[in-house]
Amino acid sequence: xxxxxxxxxxxxxxxxxxxxxxxxxxxxxxxxxxxxxxxxxxxxxxxxxxxxxxxxxxxxxxxxxxxxxxxxxxxxxxxxxxxxxxxxxxxxxxxxxxxxxxxxxxxxxxxxxxxxxxxxxxxxxxxxxxxxxxxxxxxxxxxxxxxxxxxxxxxxxxxxxxxxxxxxxxxxxxxxxxxxxxxxxxxxxxxxxxxxxxxxxxxxxxxxxxxxxxxxxxxxxxxxxxxxxxxxxxxxxxxxxxxxxxxxxxxxxxxxxxxxxxxxxxxxxxxxxxxxxxxxxxxxxxxxxxxxxxxxxxxxxxxxxxxxxxxxxxxxxxxxxxxx
Numbered sequence: 260x261x262x263x264x265x266x267x268x269x270x271x272x273x274x275x276x277x278x279x280x281x282x283x284x285x286x287x288x289x290x291x292x293x294x295x296x297x298x299x300x301x302x303x304x305x306x307x308x309x310x311x312x313x314x315x316x317x318x319x320x321x322x323x324x325x326x327x328x329x330x331x332x333x334x335x336x337x338x339x340x341x342x343x344x345x346x347x348x349x350x351x352x353x354x355x356x357x358x359x360x361x362x363x364x365x366x367x368x369x370x371x372x373x374x375x376x377x378x379x380x381x382x383x384x385x386x387x388x389x390x391x392x393x394x395x396x397x398x399x400x401x402x403x404x405x406x407x408x409x410x411x412x413x414x415x416x417x418x419x420x421x422x423x424x425x426x427x428x429x430x431x432x433x434x435x436x437x438x439x440x441x442x443x444x445x446x447x448x449x450x451x452x453x454x455x456x457x458x459x460x461x462x463x464x465x466x467x468x469x470x471x472x473x474x475x476x477x478x479x480x481x482x483x484x485x486x487x488x489x490x491x492x493x494x495x496x497x498x499x500x501x502x503x504x505x506x507x508x509x510x511x512x513x514x515x516x517x518x519x520x521x522x523x524x525x526x527x528x529x530x531x532x533x534x535x536x537x538x539x540x541x542x543x544x545x546x547x548x549x550x551x552x553x554x555x556x557x558x559x560x561x562x563x564x565x566x567x568x569x570x571x572x573x574x575x576x577x578x579x580x581x582x583x
Contacts, residue, residue, distance in 0.1 A: 260276075260278050260286070260289060260445045260447050261289060262533075262549070262553075263276045263278075263443040263445050263553050264276055264289065264290070264293060264423070265484075265487075265488065265532075265536060266443065266529050266532045266533060266536075266550065266553075267421050267423070267442065267443060268293070268296075268297060268421075268488050269488055269491045269492055269495065269532040269535060269536065270495060270528055270529075270531070270532045271419075271421050272528065273421075273442035273443065273525060273528050273529055273532070274421075274422075274440060274441060274442025274443070274525065275421045275422035275423055275424070275440070275441050275442055275443070276421075276423050276424075276441065276442070276443045276444070276445065277385070277423075277424045277425075277433075277438065277441040277443070277444040277445070277557065278290070278423075278424070278425040278426075278444075278445050278447055279386075279425070279426055279427070279428050279433075279444070279445075279446060279447070280427070280428075280445075280446050280447030280448055281427070281447065281448055281449045282427055283449075284447045284448070284449055285447075285459075286425040286447055287383050287425060290339075290381050290423050290425060291339065291341075291381070293339050293379060293423075294336065294337070294339035295481070296481060296484060296485055296488075297336070297337040297339075297485070297488070298337070298485055298488060298489050299334045299335060299336055299337065300334070300335060300336075300337050300377060301313070301332050301333070301334055301335075302332070302333055302334075302335045302377075303318075303322050303325075303330055303331070303332065303333075304330075304331040304332065304333045305331075306319065306321065306322055307319075307321070307369050307373060308322075308369065308373050308376045308416050308417055308418075309335055309338070309376060309377055310322045310376075310417065311377065312330065312332045317403075317417050317419075318417075319416045319417055320414075320415065320416070337377070337378045337379070338374055338375055338376070338377070338378030338379070339378060339379045339381060340371055340374045340375040340378065340379070340380050340381065340420075341381050341382075341383070342371055342380055342381065342382045344382075344383070344384055344387055344388060344389075346371065346392070348391065348392065348395065349370065350370055350371060351370050351371050351372060351392060351395065352370045352372055352395065352405055352407050353367055353368055353369045353370035353372070353373055353405070353407055353414070354367075354368055354370070354407070354409070354412075355367065355368065355409075355411075355412055356368040365411055365412060367407065367412055367414045369416070370405075372399055372405045372418040372420070373405065373416055373418065375418070375420040376416070376417050376418050376419060376420060377417075377419060377420070378420055378421070379420060379421045379422075379423055380420045380421070380422050380423070381423045381424075381425075382422070382423070382424045382425075383424075383425055383426070384425070384426050384427075384430065385424030385425065385426050385433060385437070386426040386427075386428070386430060386431045386432060386433045387426070387430060387431055390434075393434055393436075393437050396422070396437070396440075397436055397437065397440060399418050400420075400422060400440050401440075403417065403418060403419040404416070404417060404418055405417075405418035422440065422441065424437075424441065438557050439521070439557075439558070441557065442525045442528075442529070442554070443525075443529065443550075443553045443554060444553060444556055444557035445552075445553050445556075446556075446568075446570060487536060490535075490538075491532065491535035491536045492535075494535045494538075495531065495532065495535050497540075498531045498534050498535055498539070498540060498541060498542065499540065499541040499542070500527055500530075500531060500541065500542045501541055501542065504527070504530065504541075504542045504543070504544070504546075504547065505523075505527065507544060507547060507580060507581070508523045508526045508527055508530075508547060509523050510580055511526070511547070511551060511555070511576060511577065511580055512526070512555065514576045514579070514580065515555055515558075515559055515572065515573065515576050516559070516560055517555060517558045517559065518558065518560070521558070522554065522555050522558050525554050526547065526550065526551065526554045526555065527542070529550040529553070529554050530542045530546035530547045530549075530550050531546075533546045533549055533550055534546050544581050547577075547581075548577055548581055551573055551574075551576075551577050552570045552573045552574060552577075555569075555573050556569040556570050556573050557569065559572060559573070
């Protein structure tokens, strides 16, 4: 799960992370910790959608109307926004500012999608999300733009975010259309080895006893991970993908019978991000092996003749293609 989140942080175009698994395994804790881990980003000062000064072609309408002399750049944290299950549509997409409406002014009040632009949108218990919000998220995730037409308002603003969801499969299925929007999917299980469980208890107890001291103790490790993300981002465009890697990615998807070509495309992008994280200059079979399960596990058709779980089927196909 941590590896999947790092991959999504390095290449935000991969399509987000879905983490399904047992209760109490730290899924929400891990995802919310992402906010403190990510390197800050540059944004236009005062912009409600924190537009990127380097990409004027995707600025919001407010930034486009500013004279160049008024555009100033500030450094801000990358947003990691929680989308609560009980959130209304107005809270998600934005709505008319009622206080100003009483004075006769029609002013748009941005919602959670605006806050999440250029960052991460986190949905806990994503499988329990209401259908109309799922449809809304699918539209925005596909276009990268939020369109609000209501109460005399007509507003468009950028809404490009990495979608991260978590949940327990025992509490309900996730709609296939939404599953397909996640670039990576991982299964989180309760650890069954004694040393790991003891270490979890020790660290949690240490944090509760002295949060400041615990945070300071792990600061160097956290800074090191942040530098790895920054360095990997700078190397991303320079990593080569040899022909054999393309061929093996296609062979693997064909062997598993995945629909469409999204599996191959995501597999190559994720393998390239892993190569950057490792400091390698080109994608190798080892990178494809490491990301195959998280990229392809949720893209498999159900096979009535093969009751094995998706990750087992992927690992079996990987061993047949690349060797044990």
